[in-house]
Amino acid sequence: MFWKSSLVLGAVLSIAAFSANAQQSAEFDACMKRADGVSDAMLGCGKAEIGKWDPRLNAAYQTLLHRLKGADRAQLQQEQRAWLKHHLSETHRLAANPDNGSVAFLESQSFELDDLIERTQVLEKRVDAKP
Numbered sequence: 529m530f531w532k533s534s535l536v537l538g539a540v541l542s543i544a545a546f547s548a549n550a551q552q553s554a555e556f557d558a559c560m561k562r563a564d565g566v567s568d569a570m571l572g573c574g575k576a577e578i579g580k581w582d583p584r585l586n587a588a589y590q591t592l593l594h595r596l597k598g599a600d601r602a603q604l605q606q607e608q609r610a611w612l613k614h615h616l617s618e619t620h621r622l623a624a625n626p627d628n629g630s631v632a633f634l635e636s637q638s639f640e641l642d643d644l645i646e647r648t649q650v651l652e653k654r655v656d657a658k659p
Contacts, residue, residue: 553577567631
């Protein structure tokens with residue numbers, strides 16, 4: 529019992545530390561607080577937040593894609609493919625970590641959201657820079 533409690537507490541602390549570093553919404557923070565350490569509820573919060581950031585990433589990417597031509601466009605496509613390959617690979621690797629049991633899904637989703645936010649912000653800065 530102590531082991532499971534420690535594991536859940538560790539996951540909650542990981543998510544709390546993650547929350548301080550990312551720029552997710554106030555709704556996400558409130559949802560995580562309401563989840564009160566319950567894994568399924570926490571995963572639901574993450575899924576909802578990913579659902580908010582994913583369209584932002586896609587919009588920024590599409591804006592840049594339509595704006596760029598030639599080699600710059602090809603470079604953006606190559607960057608995005610490389611990012612997506614790493615993003616999916618790392619998300620899957622973390623979720624399948626046999627040493628972390630059910631916490632693996634929380635770690636995987638935390639990485640997924642953090643990575644998604646980071647990439648979205650990079651692309652949005654490039655959109656705002658307007659060449």
